[in-house]
Amino acid sequence: MATDRHPLFIPLVLVGGLIFGFGLGYSHMARPEVVLNFLQFEDFGLLFVMFGGAAVTGVVFFLAPRVLDRAPLTGDRFERRLKSFDRNVLVGGAIFGVGWGLSGICPGAAYASLGIGNVTILWALAGMFLGAYLQGWWRSRAADSVDPAPTGAD
Amino acid sequence: MVADPVPLQLAAELFPNGISRYAIGGLFVGLGAAVIYVGTGISAGASTFLESTLSYVSSRSRFQQYVASRDWRLVFTFGIVLGAAVYAVVYQGGAWTTEVSWWRLLIGGVFVGIGTRVGKGCTSGHGVCGVGSASKTSIAGVLAFLLVAILTAQVVAALGATP
Numbered sequence: 001m002a003t004d005r006h007p008l009f010i011p012l013v014l015v016g017g018l019i020f021g022f023g024l025g026y027s028h029m030a031r032p033e034v035v036l037n038f039l040q041f042e043d044f045g046l047l048f049v050m051f052g053g054a055a056v057t058g059v060v061f062f063l064a065p066r067v068l069d070r071a072p073l074t075g076d077r078f079e080r081r082l083k084s085f086d087r088n089v090l091v092g093g094a095i096f097g098v099g100w101g102l103s104g105i106c107p108g109a110a111y112a113s114l115g116i117g118n119v120t121i122l123w124a125l126a127g128m129f130l131g132a133y134l135q136g137w138w139r140s141r142a143a144d145s146v147d148p149a150p151t152g153a154d
Numbered sequence: 155m156v157a158d159p160v161p162l163q164l165a166a167e168l169f170p171n172g173i174s175r176y177a178i179g180g181l182f183v184g185l186g187a188a189v190i191y192v193g194t195g196i197s198a199g200a201s202t203f204l205e206s207t208l209s210y211v212s213s214r215s216r217f218q219q220y221v222a223s224r225d226w227r228l229v230f231t232f233g234i235v236l237g238a239a240v241y242a243v244v245y246q247g248g249a250w251t252t253e254v255s256w257w258r259l260l261i262g263g264v265f266v267g268i269g270t271r272v273g274k275g276c277t278s279g280h281g282v283c284g285v286g287s288a289s290k291t292s293i294a295g296v297l298a299f300l301l302v303a304i305l306t307a308q309v310v311a312a313l314g315a316t317p
Contacts, residue, residue, distance in 0.1 A: 012193040013226045017233020020186025025241030027179020032254045039307035044168045045176040050281045052180025057286025060188035071195030080287035081197040083274045092273020093298030101306025103262025106277040108200030115238025117249020123256045124263035131267020132204035136216035
């Protein structure tokens with residue numbers, strides 16, 4: 001996939017990211033204070049960001065495979081985002097929840113926060129890379145020690 | 155002719171800043187994810203960027219699985235920064251910085267980094283793309299992080315931590 005990409009693949013990802021980041025800025029979700037106000041029940045507006053976003057993806061994810069046979073830039077079939085469920089989804093979600101509730105920032109909003117000039121968010125980004133590295137280090141070690149065991153070893 | 159004040163009052167309490175900025179922003183977020191999906195079939199999430207970018211500096215097997223996607227994820231993230239910057243220039247009129255303390259951002263960030271990777275997704279992957287796919291896994295993930303985040307934020311506020 002990486003070798004013979006459509007020339008418009010990267011430009012399209014850039015445009016998608018631009019729209020995505022503009023939305024995060026416009027929704028004020030790139031401001032940790034707004035997220036914390038939501039989590040403290042002072043302003044429920046943030047619900048509209050997630051559900052507004054999910055409404056659009058819901059319609060498009062439903063229509064795309066019915067209108068197009070394959071994705072024009074990759075030739076891949078359209079699939080729903082269905083990840084397997086296991087305990088990790090809840091454990092990881094809870095750990096993420098602690099971090100989100102403490103800092104008021106999630107990954108996409110942190111990138112957008114940098115874009116609105118919030119250099120202080122580099123603390124959170126440094127933390128996110130550190131956290132991702134720690135779990136990757138730990139999981140790589142677990143995977144390497146159990147040899148060819150499939151991902152269920154997590 | 156006089157509008158019933160009770161629902162209006164309730165709306166003002168629940169949504170002191172109105173809902174249009176949130177709803178319009180959310181529609182753009184969804185549109186960005188949808189553009190990428192229609193063109194490529196990929197349902198993009200923001201947090202995988204953390205691991206895929208670490209593959210540039212670490213040879214751990216956990217990160218190396220993202221080598222094939224790490225360049226476009228870098229571009230996606232660059233786009234997010236740029237898109238937010240466009241918003242800032244057009245509507246915000248300059249830079250904005252947070253009052254939240256650095257230690258909350260740093261420690262919270264570590265938990266976010268661990269949790270999104272263990273839990274297979276974040277607010278965009280599970281929340282926007284997963285919920286949009288009606289994925290039960292994503293809905294469970296969203297409920298887990300939403301409930302724990304509410305609990306955490308309320309406890310931290312009750313302990314008297316000002317931002």
